[in-house]
Amino acid sequence: MDAKLGHDAASMTAVLAAQKAAHLRDGAPSAEQRIDRIDRCIGLLIDHRKAIEDALNQDFGSRSREATTFTDIAGSIGPLKHARDHLKKWMRPEKRKTTPAILGLLGAKAEIQFQPKGVIGVISPWNFPINLTFAPLAGVLAAGNRAMIKPSEFTPATSALMAQMFGGVFSPEEIAVITGGPEVGQAFSELAFDHMIFTGATSIARHVMRAASQNLVPLTLELGGKSPVIIGPSADMGVAAARVMFGKTLNAGQICLAPDYVLTPSDTLDSFVAEAQGAVKKMFPTLKDNPDYTAIVAQRHYDRITGYVEDARAKGARIIELKPDDEDLSQQEHRKIAPTLIINPTDDMKVMQEEIFGPVLPVKTYGKLDEALAYINSHDRPLGLYYFGADQAEQDKVLNGTTSGGVTVNDVIMHVAQEDLPFGGVGPAGMGSYHGVDGFREFSHRKSVFSQIKKDIGPLQMLRPPYGAGIRKYLDGQMKR
Known part of the structure; x- marks a missing residue:
């Protein structure tokens, strides 16, 4: 060609x-x-x-x-x-x-x-x-x-x-x-x-x-959009954190379905942070020269993502960089950004206003599940939504109380890999x-095709003038509730 x-x-x-x-x-x-x-x-x-x-x-x-x-x-x-x-x-x-x-x-x-x-x-x-x-x-x-x-x-x-x-x-x-x-x-x-x-x-x-x-x-x-993760009180935090961090570090978070922020019960925040640190260390003992860890595709995207972190830091958020070997990534051949947690960000931070598309993960806490659902429902409907937990009633409440393009339960992203399920968004996440x-x-x-009977018999003839008793009886029958 x-x-x-x-x-x-x-x-x-x-x-x-x-x-x-x-x-x-x-x-x-x-x-x-x-x-x-x-x-x-x-x-x-x-x-x-x-x-x-x-x-x-x-x-x-x-x-x-x-x-x-x-x-x-x-x-x-x-x-x-x-x-x-x-x-x-x-x-x-x-x-x-x-x-x-x-x-x-x-x-x-x-x-x-x-x-x-x-x-x-x-x-x-x-x-x-x-x-x-x-x-x-x-x-x-x-x-x-x-x-x-x-x-x-x-x-x-x-x-x-x-x-x-x-x-x-x-x-x-x-x-x-x-x-x-x-x-x-x-x-x-x-x-x-x-x-x-x-x-x-x-x-x-x-x-x-x-x-x-x-x-x-x-x-x-x-x-795309900001796909949330809801961690329920009944979740296995070790499993949840490992799966969330895998989804967030795959392709360095440059995925339309990447978990964009986490909602976890207030009393489980420290547990999530500790498990997330352990999960990243297990997957990536080092980052800088590790071929398993992907770089950001272009400088403008690198600047955008690091800008989110600096904006959140300047506005008072707690920033936790997950660098198992405590490497200095400021001098590197590539545009790698360490997996980064932003703890309890506020809505005036840019990281909570735009799709991140990088390895940065805001973590918010909630008291009751209704608070988490209300927060999700106050924003654009996301492409994906993720729930971790073992409580069926709680799971049903999440599924029935939110609208998203698709859902993965007890994992992230994986509904897109189910070839027999439709994949798509809703509202700003797509059509x-x-x-x-x-x-x-x-x-x-999808062409609709109707093939009429070949003989011109009574039921068809009565539809054409001159109208008589047959069609009147038929129409009267249609007038019933």
């Missing part, structure tokens, strides 16, 4: 036109064609494993190779295999009942047919650039669509690698990768796709939604959902 493909509005428009023309020319692909496209994606991930690890390590400055394979590569192969193995079942028409029911008894049929939408635009982010390109593609391709992909400019080596990867096994009429900066991204979001999925910041999503509205392009928005069959449906047009 030409490396310059799609770098301006005119060439992007030409690629889109070519994909739409190919879709009309070839029609809906067969199950076998869809499986072949998905298999090619799986092959790309397996064959380019080391190149992907190298590119992400280069883009981040330092990124755990094992974490890359776990989250970006294996984490993409799973959804692709799931779609490949189930799409024949998903493609079957879904039977529905006729109205009135007697029509069904006489041979009429009502069903939903799943039709490819056409060309899907995919705008993927920098934090998991491979996974958040390939995982949506599982549903996009299973549904029989073609795709244009705009990866992030913040991970240029990985974006260039994806352009090379896809260009090697897909024609531009099937899948095209468009690289470039914000101007290219803006022009990409203005294209007349048949559907578009954007994964990224809520602030950018507003611009994407505004641009898509020009062509009334349907959207799936996968955003629409995908994964598994829900991804197939998200990227399909």
